[in-house]
Amino acid sequence: MKVKFAISFLFIFYQVPVFAYPHSIGFGYSSCSSCHFNPLGNGPLTDYGRALAATEIAANFFQKDASEESLAQNSRFLGPFGELPEWIRLAADYRGMYLAQNLQTSPTTRWIHMQAEGSLTLKGMEDRLIATGTIGYAPVPQHVPTSRQNSTSTLVTREHYIGFRLSDQLAVYAGLMDHAFGIRVPDHMAYLREKTLTGINDQTHGILLHGIWDKGEGALHLVLGNLFQESSLRQRGGTAVFEYEIAENLRVGPSLLFTASEFRSRQMVALHSRIGVLKGHSLLAEAGLAREQPKSKQSRLENFLFLQTSTRLARGFYLLMTFEHFSDDFLVSGARYYRMGPSLQFIPGQRVEFRSDFLATRTRGLVRVNPDSLAFMTQLHVWL
Amino acid sequence: MKKYPLFGLLLMYGHFSFAFEKSTQLSVSLGLSSWKDRFSITSPAGVSSDLQVSTLGICPGVSARNHLSEIFLLETTGFAFFGSGDAGFPTDQVPTAFSYSARNIGVFGGGVQVLLWWEIQENAAALGLGMPFLIYGASWPEPGGGYTLNSPNGLGYGFLLALGWERNHFKIAPKMGWFKTFSHLYWNLEVSYQL
Numbered sequence: 001m002k003v004k005f006a007i008s009f010l011f012i013f014y015q016v017p018v019f020a021y022p023h024s025i026g027f028g029y030s031s032c033s034s035c036h037f038n039p040l041g042n043g044p045l046t047d048y049g050r051a052l053a054a055t056e057i058a059a060n061f062f063q064k065d066a067s068e069e070s071l072a073q074n075s076r077f078l079g080p081f082g083e084l085p086e087w088i089r090l091a092a093d094y095r096g097m098y099l100a101q102n103l104q105t106s107p108t109t110r111w112i113h114m115q116a117e118g119s120l121t122l123k124g125m126e127d128r129l130i131a132t133g134t135i136g137y138a139p140v141p142q143h144v145p146t147s148r149q150n151s152t153s154t155l156v157t158r159e160h161y162i163g164f165r166l167s168d169q170l171a172v173y174a175g176l177m178d179h180a181f182g183i184r185v186p187d188h189m190a191y192l193r194e195k196t197l198t199g200i201n202d203q204t205h206g207i208l209l210h211g212i213w214d215k216g217e218g219a220l221h222l223v224l225g226n227l228f229q230e231s232s233l234r235q236r237g238g239t240a241v242f243e244y245e246i247a248e249n250l251r252v253g254p255s256l257l258f259t260a261s262e263f264r265s266r267q268m269v270a271l272h273s274r275i276g277v278l279k280g281h282s283l284l285a286e287a288g289l290a291r292e293q294p295k296s297k298q299s300r301l302e303n304f305l306f307l308q309t310s311t312r313l314a315r316g317f318y319l320l321m322t323f324e325h326f327s328d329d330f331l332v333s334g335a336r337y338y339r340m341g342p343s344l345q346f347i348p349g350q351r352v353e354f355r356s357d358f359l360a361t362r363t364r365g366l367v368r369v370n371p372d373s374l375a376f377m378t379q380l381h382v383w384l
Numbered sequence: 385m386k387k388y389p390l391f392g393l394l395l396m397y398g399h400f401s402f403a404f405e406k407s408t409q410l411s412v413s414l415g416l417s418s419w420k421d422r423f424s425i426t427s428p429a430g431v432s433s434d435l436q437v438s439t440l441g442i443c444p445g446v447s448a449r450n451h452l453s454e455i456f457l458l459e460t461t462g463f464a465f466f467g468s469g470d471a472g473f474p475t476d477q478v479p480t481a482f483s484y485s486a487r488n489i490g491v492f493g494g495g496v497q498v499l500l501w502w503e504i505q506e507n508a509a510a511l512g513l514g515m516p517f518l519i520y521g522a523s524w525p526e527p528g529g530g531y532t533l534n535s536p537n538g539l540g541y542g543f544l545l546a547l548g549w550e551r552n553h554f555k556i557a558p559k560m561g562w563f564k565t566f567s568h569l570y571w572n573l574e575v576s577y578q579l
Contacts, residue, residue: 278509369435
């Protein structure tokens with residue numbers, strides 16, 4: 001408890017503690033802004049976030065006799081080898097995944113480098129001013145034609161922004177960030193992120209205003225599209241997300257998105273909830289509609305649903321169950337996708353995480369009735 | 385495989401005998417349920433081919449729960465099923481001479497589900513294993529041309545892994561497993577309210 005108090009005092013600038021995943025509401029930490037420099041989660045962790053992960057979320061298999069103070073101290077970038085100056089924070093992350101697909105017919109397997117990046121954060125003015133940037137390697141997507149694979153850059157930055165806290169409740173950020181929309185689950189292939197175009201490589205430049213108060217928080221995001229893309233492709237507009245705590249560890253809120261480019265316009269609306277129960281158990285739910293209007297084609301109304309429960313079996317050991325639904329156009333008959341499966345997440349200690357997922361995808365509404373598509377994934381996540 | 389219905393009957397027997405000795409918690413539930421199945425179609429020449437069936441629907445039910453011990457609970461749910469089904473050949477197994485496809489056909493049924501819960505944290509989270517016993521029927525369109533459908537209505541059982549998650553009187557329980565064979569998945573997303 002001492003370490004929590006000490007870190008809370010040190011980072012009084014932030015109001016509510018939290019861990020790297022939205023499931024941290026199960027530990028009583030409902031806001032993202034104390035554990036992440038990005039107030040809506042994802043991206044580099046603050047010292048508080050690192051300490052909390054080491055002392056509460058992860059098991060302590062590697063340092064069984066270590067005190068909480070020691071675990072918190074060793075969770076920093078240099079670990080037991082020293083400390084960086086207060087104004088600079090570094091991080092490095094690698095996430096790789098062994099993917100086995102089409103288990104129902106002819107299985108194919110491959111290793112995917114999902115994330116291999118480093119980040120630098122500079123802080124000033126008693127932590128009221130921050131500047132964060134990440135840079136890393138991203139493999140060339142499979143859909144890129146072979147003729148273009150050599151010329152496609154594998155260097156990627158998914159975040160770079162400046163943030164300034166105007167008061168204890170209000171902060172403004174400018175730069176490349178994730179869209180302020182819905183729940184940021186780390187399962188970036190979930191329909192919730194992939195089909196809503198808010199996935200691992202869908203960040204946008206813009207200006208984000210973030211507010212936090214006793215019973216909730218919210219953000220307005222003016223988006224300019226990704227400035228690394230051609231101007232005609234950039235989706236410009238605005239997004240918003242709000243969360244209100246209607247009971248202890250029970251938050252609900254809406255999200256909105258309006259964007260347009262020369263080729264298409266898109267509007268989305270969603271309602272989400274994050275609920276925590278006792279120690280470490282939680283539920284995330286989000287449902288929404290997306291209207292996609294290509295310039296020269298008919299619009300379509302997509303719908304999506306995401307539900308994930310997380311059960312803490314022991315410290316560092318979690319069992320998840322995910323249910324998802326998506327349809328390309330729910331107003332007309334056509335394909336309907338349902339995906340479900342259990343996952344096991346194991347964090348043996350600070351800096352290492354394993355996760356295995358089994359997912360079955362069922363497609364309905366087509367002339368052919370095919371077997372479910374089965375996939376097994378095992379992830380390794382290491383970080384400094 | 386033949387042992388498993390016996391296991392289910394034993395669970396049910398255990399449940400009902402406890403029900404009269406200890407207080408029973410009753411709850412009402414509403415679930416979204418889906419499973420795969422198959423039946424065959426026979427040509428006039430007597431050649432049979434398998435059709436895949438995919439169902440989806442809602443299943444209102446009533447559950448009774450009893451503590452077997454401090455951490456184990458037995459839950460029996462009786463439920464009805466109202467939904468729709470698709471039947472057709474998989475893409476890679478379409479016969480050259482004939483095809484059959486039926487979409488959004490009404491499917492009705494019901495069943496019993498027996499679950500043994502391990503309460504990881506009381507009134508918060510639980511992990512369950514169980515068996516659904518299910519009977520269902522649908523009015524699949526006749527194929528015509530001398531072809532016939534064989535045993536298109538289903539009766540069977542499966543196995544489930546379930547996660548239960550409670551807050552106040554509400555419980556959400558996603559469940560996933562197999563129906564009849566390991567190649568046919570069954571899942572159920574259930575919300576219940578304890579009376």
